[in-house]
Amino acid sequence: MSQRDVSDISRQIVDATGGLRMRRLRQAEWSRRLVRENQLRSSDLIWPIFVKDGDGAEPVASMPGVERRSVAGCVDAARQAADLGIPVIALFPFTDPALRDETGSQALNPDNLVCRTARAIKKAVPEIGIMCDAALDPYTSHGHDGLMDGERILNDESVEVLMRQSVIQAEAGADIIGPSDMMDGRVACIRSALDDAGLRDTMIMAYSAKYASAFYGPFRDAVGSNAMLKGDKRTYQMDFANANEALREAAQDIAEGADMIMVKPGLAYLDILSRITQELNVPAFAYQTSGEYAMIMAAAQNGWLDGDKAILEVLTAYKRAGASGILSYFAPKVAMALREAAG
Numbered sequence: 001m002s003q004r005d006v007s008d009i010s011r012q013i014v015d016a017t018g019g020l021r022m023r024r025l026r027q028a029e030w031s032r033r034l035v036r037e038n039q040l041r042s043s044d045l046i047w048p049i050f051v052k053d054g055d056g057a058e059p060v061a062s063m064p065g066v067e068r069r070s071v072a073g074c075v076d077a078a079r080q081a082a083d084l085g086i087p088v089i090a091l092f093p094f095t096d097p098a099l100r101d102e103t104g105s106q107a108l109n110p111d112n113l114v115c116r117t118a119r120a121i122k123k124a125v126p127e128i129g130i131m132c133d134a135a136l137d138p139y140t141s142h143g144h145d146g147l148m149d150g151e152r153i154l155n156d157e158s159v160e161v162l163m164r165q166s167v168i169q170a171e172a173g174a175d176i177i178g179p180s181d182m183m184d185g186r187v188a189c190i191r192s193a194l195d196d197a198g199l200r201d202t203m204i205m206a207y208s209a210k211y212a213s214a215f216y217g218p219f220r221d222a223v224g225s226n227a228m229l230k231g232d233k234r235t236y237q238m239d240f241a242n243a244n245e246a247l248r249e250a251a252q253d254i255a256e257g258a259d260m261i262m263v264k265p266g267l268a269y270l271d272i273l274s275r276i277t278q279e280l281n282v283p284a285f286a287y288q289t290s291g292e293y294a295m296i297m298a299a300a301q302n303g304w305l306d307g308d309k310a311i312l313e314v315l316t317a318y319k320r321a322g323a324s325g326i327l328s329y330f331a332p333k334v335a336m337a338l339r340e341a342a343g
């Protein structure tokens with residue numbers, strides 16, 4: 001084969017492409033910025049934090065860089081988040097095992113840890129949004145999100161407790177209730193319970209497509225439910241093989257009155273997020289779960305990848321898939337990096 005002249009190749013390329021060279025716009029940072037389609041901002045972030053009783057902070061072993069904080073530590077975190085332009089923090093309590101029981105009765109204590117934290121944050125940092133989960137797993141001795149009868153997780157009986165838990169949390173200062181339990185019909189019931197209590201402005205972000213996933217492991221360490229969990233959550237959380245079902249779940253939650261919906265986990269479920277945002281006209285969020293956090297951190301700590309770059313890439317991918325926002329343990333780190341990049 002004879003070697004062809006470069007000018008022949010250039011002519012052939014122009015013939016084939018019509019002269020459109022896709023690399024032209026990639027040649028400089030300014031032109032890449034000019035045509036960038038998606039941009040992560042601090043206002044896209046929701047920061048999940050873990051609260052514990054007592055003073056001081058303790059590390060979560062499987063989530064390097066993440067701590068369980070005291071109530072005062074959570075107030076500091078809320079202030080930091082507000083300063084960084086993060087709109088919402090999500091509170092997750094570590095409950096003393098001695099306070100856990102079969103029915104998760106601490107969930108209905110208006111002075112439980114999460115309610116005390118919400119109240120303290122509302123008072124000190126009124127400008128930040130507070131989100132609290134509706135689910136019983138931080139409080140039950142079996143680690144499940146609902147009430148149990150033998151091996152079964154009861155649906156309607158659990159919903160009755162979730163309605164009361166939601167009202168209690170909203171009264172303590174939660175602006176957003178996030179039902180993360182995956183019981184059927186709970187969004188409608190929580191909405192009516194909030195309305196009946198005069199809490200018409202409390203928002204609901206439904207964990208609509210929440211899959212039974214291995215990526216929640218470190219979270220369960222953080223809230224102390226891993227050791228307790230009996231069996232798995234496959235009778236209420238979704239089968240990771242299913243996609244159409246997620247659309248039905250999301251559509252149902254919207255019909256029941258959810259203001260926003262969520263897909264969880266995030267990274268392995270970007271197809272679901274993308275379909276939901278394209279097919280249903282609703283603000284949709286993704287949860288970059290504890291397992292996703294742990295994967296990036298473990299690789300970064302080993303020097304196997306550049307953590308900062310990987311974090312930005314993944315979070316931007318969520319935006320590209322259509323997310324209105326992302327729950328991420330990296331939220332403050334990323335917000336700081338975005339602020340620095342903006343100069």
Ligand SMILES: NCc1[nH]cc(CCC(=O)O)c1CC(=O)O
Binds near residue numbers: 135145218
């Ligand atoms: N209903 C509890 C809940 N709320 C958020 C997460 C997981 C969050 C994470 O992994 O970061 C879980 C765990 C579970 O369902 O077992």
Ligand SMILES: [Mg+2]
Binds near residue numbers: 184208252
């Ligand atoms: Mg549902």
